[in-house]
Each structure stands twice: as structure tokens, then as C-alpha cells.
Amino acid sequence: MSSEDAGFSVALEEARQGSREGGVPIGAVLVSAEGKLLGQGHNMRIQKGSATLHAEISALENAGRLPASTYRGATMYTTLSPCDMCTGACVMYRVSRVVIGENKTFVGGEEYLKSRGIEVIVLQNKECQELMAKFIKEKPEDWYEDIGEEDE
Amino acid sequence: MSSEDAGFSVALEEARQGSREGGVPIGAVLVSAEGKLLGQGHNMRIQKGSATLHAEISALENAGRLPASTYRGATMYTTLSPCDMCTGACVMYRVSRVVIGENKTFVGGEEYLKSRGIEVIVLQNKECQELMAKFIKEKPEDWYEDIGEEDE
Numbered sequence: 001m002s003s004e005d006a007g008f009s010v011a012l013e014e015a016r017q018g019s020r021e022g023g024v025p026i027g028a029v030l031v032s033a034e035g036k037l038l039g040q041g042h043n044m045r046i047q048k049g050s051a052t053l054h055a056e057i058s059a060l061e062n063a064g065r066l067p068a069s070t071y072r073g074a075t076m077y078t079t080l081s082p083c084d085m086c087t088g089a090c091v092m093y094r095v096s097r098v099v100i101g102e103n104k105t106f107v108g109g110e111e112y113l114k115s116r117g118i119e120v121i122v123l124q125n126k127e128c129q130e131l132m133a134k135f136i137k138e139k140p141e142d143w144y145e146d147i148g149e150e151d152e
Numbered sequence: 153m154s155s156e157d158a159g160f161s162v163a164l165e166e167a168r169q170g171s172r173e174g175g176v177p178i179g180a181v182l183v184s185a186e187g188k189l190l191g192q193g194h195n196m197r198i199q200k201g202s203a204t205l206h207a208e209i210s211a212l213e214n215a216g217r218l219p220a221s222t223y224r225g226a227t228m229y230t231t232l233s234p235c236d237m238c239t240g241a242c243v244m245y246r247v248s249r250v251v252i253g254e255n256k257t258f259v260g261g262e263e264y265l266k267s268r269g270i271e272v273i274v275l276q277n278k279e280c281q282e283l284m285a286k287f288i289k290e291k292p293e294d295w296y297e298d299i300g301e302e303d304e
Binding site for chain 1: 201
């Protein structure tokens, strides 16, 4: 598993698209056990005024209604360590693996994912970190709102 | 705290509305520390073909973008014990309390909520149970899909 992985490349392009739109630059993609792209998306807090469309929720939502069996063996790729809500979404649908672009900016529910039997891989991709660093420097209040934290 | 609580009444009416629409009959409402209704909604899996608009996510989404401080002291009312995704959403936004209509049909992340310092109250309301029993009898496959479980 490396930053050249196809699923991760799609998630990273979603993060770049979020950045181009002036949004929180986090992307995600859900890939089935057979390697089929089921859904992709990026954080829509700013673009849609959304409190729940984090990247992972967007990817799950864009994947549409699926039978439970489709999530088994699936991988959620996300460019940033998933918050508690997105962690819970991965647990509820029982995806098998979460591949994370980086966790230097923020550490979410990685330990909880592992405790629920989900494999966690962190790539520490430099571009993911740079996208977040630029965004947080420019719009700190939007970032803290996105993770439910009060601005420091 | 009883079934006559104003916040719970709104959540129950949302569940009834979901039932009238032929959807998963679960409702939720977010009420601030000061008692202000911030957002309300019901499960939209069937109505919108949505994989993420559980009742609690709908209520948070309909509340719109809010500063982190607004969630502090808030109560999430939901007619059914929250799944892992909705549990995580309550944890991420650090609401103070989750009031649950019933947990006979399904037990979600109640223990995890408590472990993260969130108060949990279960009302065991009969109408909430009846709405779910009727739905699961009529559309079992939709219910199991909604909680990411394979039909038995």
C-alpha cells in the first residue's frame, strides 16, 4: 500500500477538488472488496453549508443504498484521519479497512476502528498534509467548526 | 424526563412522519442548552435513497453549520437507540445528553456515549417500539440495510 494506490489517488483528487472550491480539503472514496469504486466525495461544509457531509459521509452518501454485504471487505480511503462520526459510519457499515492519507494534522478514531476489527493503514502523504496546513492557516475558524472544536 | 418532554414530542412526531412517508420510522431533534430547537429530521433512506441520513444525521444536517460552542449542553433526542455512526456524530459534536425513545428494537452505542462522558436516558416509549415493529414486519430488508446488517 502506497500513495500510488488507485483508490487513494481518487481520494487525493477529491481533496484537491475541495481545495479548489475553497472548502475543507479532505477527500474520500469507498472501494469494494473486488476493487470497484462504489462512491467518492469530499467535505462539503463550506460548499453546501453542511454539518455532516465530511468526506467519508459524502463518499458513503454518493455510493447510494447498498446491501450490507457490499460493505464487507470494502476499503474506505480518506485523506485525513477520520473524526468520531466518520469512524462510527465505517464501524456501522463494517468496512474491512480504512486507509488514511495522514494523521499529523488530526488524529481521529483510529484506535476505535482497530478495536472493532477494522484494519487501519496510515500513509503519511505529504500533499494531504500540505492541503490541510494551507487551509487551516487561511480559515482556522472553519476547520475548528468542522471537527466540533472551539477555535484556539 | 418523560415522554411528555417537548423535545421528545418533536422527535416522535418526526418518526410518525417518516412512517406516513413509508420510510424507516425514526425521528430526532437537537435542542440547545437553552431549550432552543436547533434542528429536526427523520430517517430518509427510502425517501431520498440515502445511506447516511439516519434521523440524528438529518437533525444535525437540518440544524446547519453551528459553532462548536452551540453543541455544548445540547440534547439529541432520538426515537431509537443510535447506531455507531449517529453515536459518533454525537461524540464528535460533544452534545451533553442523548435521550432515546426505546432500545428494545435495537441497542446502539449507548455504552460508548457514556464512556465519552455523554448522559444517556432511555424512555422505553411504547409508540416508538410499535412504529419500529410495524416497519420491520413490513420491510425487513430495508431495516437490515439501514443498520448495515445482513437480513436474517
